Amino acid sequence: MEIRNIAIIAHVDHGKTTLTDCILRHTGAVTAKEDRERIMDSNALEQEKGITILAKNTSVKYKNTRINIVDTPGHADFGGEVERVLSMTDCTLLLVDAFDGPMPQTRFVLGKSLQLGHKPIVVVNKVDRDGARPAFAVDKVFDLFSDLGATEEQLDFPIIYASAKQGWAVNELKDSPGENIEPLLDKVLAHVPAVKSDDQRPLQFQVVALDYNDYVGRIAIGKIYAGTLKKGQDVTLAKTNGQTANYKITKVYGYEGLQRYEMDEAVSGDIVAIAGIPDMFIGDTVCDLGNPIPLPAIQVEEPTVSMFFMINNSPFAGKEGKFVTTRNLRERLDRELETNVALKLEETEDKDRFKILGRGELHLSVLIETMRREGYELQVSRPEVILKSNENGEKTEPYENLVMDMPEQFSGAVIQELNRRKGELQGMETHASGITRVEYEIPTRGLIGFRGHFISETRGEGVMSSRFLRYDKYKGEIPGRKNGALISMDSGDATAYALWKVQERGELFIEPQTAVYPGMILGMNARDSDLEVNPVREKKLTNVRASGSDEAIRLTPPKRLTLEQSIEFLDDDELLEVTPNSLRLRKKILDANMRKRAGNGR
Structure with missing residues (x-):
């Protein structure tokens, strides 16, 4: 059976995952039970946010050909995921929205594909959308190819028009709407070169992604560049740091649809998963026993944004989380570094604080959200750019x-x-x-x-x-947040009466009965300075009642900040306390008098 390896690349929300769903359904690679919207977005965070975060591979059979498909993220913050998986493929499907045309991330992913020598197939998606302008999109794509220095062969790209949502593709716009996705699959068979078998050369299998199974341990996903891989085979692992070690392959897995199945042998050119090597990392090469010929290490662009991750030392520390110590935090970050190639960690003088470097706010916030869902408590600082x-x-x-x-x-x-x-x-x-x-x-x-x-x-x-x-x-100083913060001066449960008085001063982030502590941020001040308020004050009761003397307490609904909004709100002298159940904004220095002495009071 011939093999074709393709990656689907595009700007965020241009329809990569929907197109992959369409191909899986048409080829019968998913069962009715597995079928749902955005099948490939299996991660809970991906389903909630409606974006692809992790690159994933699948495989379908069409006209006696195995087509291995890699679905990639479209957001710039997850560009590291795209960079490490493109090398596994021989061609890319470049999706472009028929209304938007090429967007910023389109340039990034297309540039990486062209550098690898790919000859992309351009898929103009959403041609059924109101206001669609496919001719404009194609012209802009051609200009983009030219700007990126594409060769004559690459500039002669085939074009397919599609509506992934409705499940059809056509070679010419005049034929739309089409009947199914087969014109696109036929174009893949005609345009993408079949994998050339290189089974006689020494084994080279490079790890590009990692998974874990409680029964077989660490699983490495990658492409066999040369040789064959067999279950029970003795191999040499060539690590990126130059070290080598010998192991036995205990399992070899192939892909079909959403399923991973065991196989006895895999040939060169195929994308498979293996188990049996406990300390495999991304970029390592699995070679023939005693004949290590490592492949070049996977290179990704450097991080541009950093944040400090530290243990939670607020008055409410340890009340909600399962993992709260420095050791817990360090072990979790080390584990993330194994699979997240675009992430870096720098040590600081304070052993309870770690500097994490990533590709953007969203890249780091996804890590924070994942950790809190796993039961971690931590505090994070305002994002800073790397100078x-x-x-x-x-x-x-x-x-x-x-x-x-x-x-x-x-x-x-x-x-x-x-x-x-x-x-x-x-x-x-x-x-x-x-x-x-x-x-x-x-x-x-x-x-x-x-x-x-x-x-x-x-x-x-x-x-x-x-x-x-x-x-x-460097552009010089950039003004920060315009508004100051409303800061609690007391501890206890916030009362409706107190918040009724406080809401006149700005916008609240909390509601009555929320537990607060001194130095905790309750909302945003209407002015540019910080303001200390008492959110726990209770109304003094008397036994004298007079008609009309009691005012009705009417509270404006608070603005409930998400994790990303909380990170955006932070100023240089503030932290975000993250626990499994709560997000609390706070000042770095909780005591008001000490804040003023430190010069942080606004």
Whole structure:
């Protein structure tokens, strides 16, 4: 049976996972019980957020050919996932929204694919969408190929028009709507080169992803570049640090649909999983016994944002979490580093504090959310960009390309805020539908905390995305949060009477009966300075009643911040306390007098 290896790449929300679902259904690779929306997004966080976080592989059979498919994330923060899996494939399906055209992450993933020598198939998706402009999308894709230095062969890309949601694809727009997805699968068979068997050469299997099973232990997923892999085979593991060790392969697994099945032997070119080697890591190469020929290590772009992770030392520490010690936190972070290739850890002088480096706020917030669901308690600081020095010794910082789509009437306020954050306008156009696209070049520092402001200013109708551009000259100070915080001066349970008085001063984040402690942030002050308030004060009761003397207590519903919104709200002198059940904003220094002495009081 011939083998084709493809990856589906695109900007976030352009329909990669939906297209994969469509292929799985058409080829009968999923059962009725497994069938649901976004089948490949198996992670609970992925299902909740509606985005792909982890790259996953599957396999389908079509016309006596095995097609191995890798579904990749579309968000820039998870670019490390894309970089490490593209090397396994021989071609990519580049999905482009028929309305949006190429977006920031499209450039990033296409650039990586072209560097590997792939000749992508362009899939113009959502051609059934209102306002779709497929001709515009194709023109912009051609321009993008040219900008990225594509060869003549790569520029001669085949085009398929599709509606992944409705389950059809066509070779020509005039044929739409189509009947099924077969035109796309036929194009894959015709355009993607079949894997050339290299079974006679020494074994080379590179690990690109890790899994775990309680019965067989660590499972490594990767591609066999040469040779064959057999169950029970003795092999040599060549690690990325140059060390080698001998092991026995206990299991070899193949893929079909969502299922992983055992097999006795796998041939070169196939994407499989193996078990039996306890200390495999991403980038390691499994070779013939005594003949280690390691493949080049997997390279990913450097992190641009850092946060401090530390043990929870608030007055409520240890009340909700199962894992609360420094040792627990260190072990969990070490475990994450094994599989998350875009993440790095730096030691600090304080043994209870770790500096974690990642690709963006979302990249780090997904790790934090995963940890709290596993029962961890921790505190995190405000995200900071990673600064560097150039050859002349000048300080440099990361810049991003930001693209926003929003109703025209909201663009003025958004542009004003981005200018305040040291952004530079690159382009602006308004579509006939009234949607304005604004493109900016802005320091990554200027984007920290901007997403919440953008959603608020555009009444939730705006869409924004960004990608890392380069390191460039440091832009100087960027103004931080405009508003101060409402800070508790006492401990206990917040009362409705006290919060009724406090809500006049700003916007509350908590509701009555919420446990509070001194230094905990209760809400956002309407002014630019911090304000200490008493949220636990009770109304003094008397036995004298008079008509009309008691006012009805009417509380405005509090703004319940999500994890991402809480991180965006943080200022330099604040922390976020994360537990399995709660998110609490707090000042680093809880005591008000000590805060003033330290010069942190606003």
